Amino acid sequence: MAELTYREAVAEAIAQEMRRDEDVVFLGEDIGAAGGVFKATVGLFKEFGPVRVRDTPISEQAILGAAMGSAMTGLKPIAEIMFSDFLAVCWDIVANEIAKARYMTGGQMSMPLVIRTANGGGSRFGAQHSQSVENWAMMVPGLKVVAPSSPADVKGLLAAAIRDPDPVMFFEQKSLYPIKGFVPDGELVDVLGTAKVLRDGGDVTIVALAAMVPRAVKAAEELSAQHGIEATVVDVRSLVPLDTQTILREVSKTGRLVTVEENPRLCGWGAEIASIVADEIFWDLDGPIMRITTPHIPLPAADELEDATMPSAERIVREIVENID
Amino acid sequence: MDVIMPQLGETVSEGTVSVWHKTIGDAVSTKERLFDVSSDKVEMEVPAPAEGTLLEIRVGAGVTVPVGEVVAIIVREGEVIEVGAGLSEAAEEAAPKAAAAPVREVSVKSANRDANGNPLSPAVRRLVAENSLDPVAIAGSGLNGRLKKKDVLAHLNSGAAVRSALKPAPLDFAGEDTEVIPFNNLRKLTAEHMVRSKATSPHVLQAVEADFARVARARSGVSAAWKKREGFSLTYLPFIAKALCEAVREFPHVNAAIDDENLVVFRRVNLAIAVDLDFDGLVAPVIKDADQMSLQELARAIRDGSERARTNQLKPEDFTGGTYTISNSGVFGTMITAPIINQPQVAILSTDAITKKPVVIETEDGDTIGIRPVGVLAQSFDHRAIDGAYSAAFLNRVRDIIQTKDWAAVLA
Numbered sequence: 156m157a158e159l160t161y162r163e164a165v166a167e168a169i170a171q172e173m174r175r176d177e178d179v180v181f182l183g184e185d186i187g188a189a190g191g192v193f194k195a196t197v198g199l200f201k202e203f204g205p206v207r208v209r210d211t212p213i214s215e216q217a218i219l220g221a222a223m224g225s226a227m228t229g230l231k232p233i234a235e236i237m238f239s240d241f242l243a244v245c246w247d248i249v250a251n252e253i254a255k256a257r258y259m260t261g262g263q264m265s266m267p268l269v270i271r272t273a274n275g276g277g278s279r280f281g282a283q284h285s286q287s288v289e290n291w292a293m294m295v296p297g298l299k300v301v302a303p304s305s306p307a308d309v310k311g312l313l314a315a316a317i318r319d320p321d322p323v324m325f326f327e328q329k330s331l332y333p334i335k336g337f338v339p340d341g342e343l344v345d346v347l348g349t350a351k352v353l354r355d356g357g358d359v360t361i362v363a364l365a366a367m368v369p370r371a372v373k374a375a376e377e378l379s380a381q382h383g384i385e386a387t388v389v390d391v392r393s394l395v396p397l398d399t400q401t402i403l404r405e406v407s408k409t410g411r412l413v414t415v416e417e418n419p420r421l422c423g424w425g426a427e428i429a430s431i432v433a434d435e436i437f438w439d440l441d442g443p444i445m446r447i448t449t450p451h452i453p454l455p456a457a458d459e460l461e462d463a464t465m466p467s468a469e470r471i472v473r474e475i476v477e478n479i480d
Numbered sequence: 481m482d483v484i485m486p487q488l489g490e491t492v493s494e495g496t497v498s499v500w501h502k503t504i505g506d507a508v509s510t511k512e513r514l515f516d517v518s519s520d521k522v523e524m525e526v527p528a529p530a531e532g533t534l535l536e537i538r539v540g541a542g543v544t545v546p547v548g549e550v551v552a553i554i555v556r557e558g559e560v561i562e563v564g565a566g567l568s569e570a571a572e573e574a575a576p577k578a579a580a581a582p583v584r585e586v587s588v589k590s591a592n593r594d595a596n597g598n599p600l601s602p603a604v605r606r607l608v609a610e611n612s613l614d615p616v617a618i619a620g621s622g623l624n625g626r627l628k629k630k631d632v633l634a635h636l637n638s639g640a641a642v643r644s645a646l647k648p649a650p651l652d653f654a655g656e657d658t659e660v661i662p663f664n665n666l667r668k669l670t671a672e673h674m675v676r677s678k679a680t681s682p683h684v685l686q687a688v689e690a691d692f693a694r695v696a697r698a699r700s701g702v703s704a705a706w707k708k709r710e711g712f713s714l715t716y717l718p719f720i721a722k723a724l725c726e727a728v729r730e731f732p733h734v735n736a737a738i739d740d741e742n743l744v745v746f747r748r749v750n751l752a753i754a755v756d757l758d759f760d761g762l763v764a765p766v767i768k769d770a771d772q773m774s775l776q777e778l779a780r781a782i783r784d785g786s787e788r789a790r791t792n793q794l795k796p797e798d799f800t801g802g803t804y805t806i807s808n809s810g811v812f813g814t815m816i817t818a819p820i821i822n823q824p825q826v827a828i829l830s831t832d833a834i835t836k837k838p839v840v841i842e843t844e845d846g847d848t849i850g851i852r853p854v855g856v857l858a859q860s861f862d863h864r865a866i867d868g869a870y871s872a873a874f875l876n877r878v879r880d881i882i883q884t885k886d887w888a889a890v891l892a
Contacts (some may be wrong), residue, residue: 304593357630410603410629441629442622480622 311345410441
């Protein structure tokens with residue numbers, strides 16, 4: 156078992172799949188010779204060469220158009236959109252074409268592609284390069300949406316996404332790129348649509364995603380040590396498909412649900428989970444559902460302001476202590 | 481304005497709301513019952529303190545709170561209620577409607593609130609329904625005493641729930657062949673007390689037969705004059721009470737209570753005398769310091785207690801402080817009754833019919849048979865507190881006093 160960074164796990168997963176399957180190709184801006192602006196794809200260009208690892212012009216629509224065309228004609232492309240904010244210019248091709256191809260061809264055509272993108276705030280990039288937009292993708296039928304929180308999950312879930320016969324949006328949280336974690340040796344393929352229970356507690360169930368997961372775990376330790384509140388922490392990992400079974404089971408046990416979301420509050424993914432919980436296990440709830448989110452504002456670039464807007468471990472602790480009993 | 485838990489008597493510090501006669505939004509009046517309060521064995525009807533509309537009920541039926549605690553809020557006609565002035569959401573919602581039109585707009589089901597008035601969470605509601613629990617009876621550990629799921633689970637795992645689960649399922653007796661009479665509050669209290677007493681105290685019954693000849697002679701000597709002077713008949717009961725008070729001096733452990741592993745012996749003798757309310761319940765008003773009274777005073781006190789009991793004039797303090805109880809079924813000709821101890825006392829005496837019987841009388845010239853008024857004195861005692869010999873010796877002493885005292889001199 157090796158200790159890898161989150162960014163190294165990205166390259167490892169891509170390399171694992173490119174070695175296994177010659178149809179897997181990789182394209183994006185500065186991903187090749189430069190190894191990616193976040194250095195998440197270092198070494199791939201050298202190992203697999205310029206035909207399978209292609210640097211593209213600065214045109215997100217061209218990248219995804221090429222990915223879609225190659226997927227339709229038998230390849231399994233991985234396309235990188237450098238900042239998830241830029242998905243906004245790709246929405247026609249993502250939401251109207253890629254997501255709908257299997258349905259509109261009556262299953263004659265599948266779309267085995269992965270769109271990787273650096274998502275989220277915390278890196279002082281300002282309102283147009285820091286958004287947490289996983290909920291944009293979540294609401295489009297036909298897309299799978301994955302957002303890992305650890306190096307091991309990056310490797311296993313990215314490999315699973317590449318092997319999946321349908322389009323997968325793979326959101327890497329850019330502030331997590333430097334974090335380290337142990338990753339099992341050898342081939343690693345995880346299962347999409349499975350949540351993970353990271354911590355077991357009897358008082359409250361915290362459901363978190365991506366960068367909010369380590370903060371939720373830290374908050375849970377603090378709640379236990381300082382306040383005698385024992386929290387279960389569930390890492391959602393995959394918004395579509397959503398592991399409702401695990402989430403509902405874990406919320407039923409404690410009777411309390413707290414979602415911790417980086418996306419702005421309105422229509423954040425936690426609202427959907429709150430709705431499912433209220434529909435399915437209302438009679439197991441022992442108190443109001445609570446959502447801890449970034450407010451409904453453009454993310455500020457100033458250090459202090461950005462830190463103040465995104466949910467922190469301290470804020471999670473404070474809000475739970477104040478509201479949970 | 482606030483409606484508070486009234487003072488039920490000098491020695492009473494708390495009261496239980498037994499029933500609300502109005503719901504939120506109802507018009508209330510100083511001439512109408514707003515709610516009933518119970519404490520020990522007294523039940524009191526409380527009218528509204530002013531004319532107006534019931535805005536909020538803070539203390540649900542079955543909940544016990546200290547005297548002076550706010551149990552409800554009413555809004556008088558024309559009174560302006562400040563929204564947010566510490567009222568619950570339901571009350572705030574009801575406030576403008578209540579002030580505008582005193583009609584039933586909002587009904588708060590107390591079943592969906594915990595003992596502190598917090599709404600029950602869905603999980604708690606389900607657990608309570610599935611297990612037929614009373615949420616008000618379970619202590620909450622959340623904010624403001626909110627009843628949480630884990631409180632209910634803890635309750636279910638405790639003995640309390642096991643006991644309630646042992647209750648038989650309700651039988652469906654409804655139909656043309658039956659008349660279902662709901663227990664009133666007194667019936668419920670009596671039922672609870674009787675079950676609790678039998679569950680608490682190992683009862684032992686002992687009885688002696690007493691010859692009331694001397695009492696009867698003394699009584700008949702003054703009977704007419706007494707009736708004329710006092711307005712009521714002089715019965716056997718005051719004589720028995722007097723004899724009992726004297727015997728208690730020698731056997732003080734029958735005049736006691738059990739507190740954990742201690743026998744608490746009372747220095748005062750406060751006699752509770754059971755009174756039947758014309759087949760509609762049983763109360764036992766207490767005669768304080770009965771051992772300090774003359775026979776005449778005892779007779780008057782017994783008469784006074786039963787009169788006031790039958791006319792519902794007893795005060796809360798009339799029910800408290802009893803140290804020994806006498807139950808009298810003799811008026812119906814019973815021979816012997818095994819009474820149930822009036823908790824937390826340790827003994828109770830039943831007096832039954834005194835009837836003329838042939839009795840063997842031992843004299844120096846040999847035995848003869850005479851006709852004597854004879855009655856059985858039966859005492860149930862708590863075997864935790866005392867043993868059979870002590871109880872028997874006490875009963876024997878009571879009989880001796882009844883049979884040998886110069887009652888004519890006492891009455892003179």
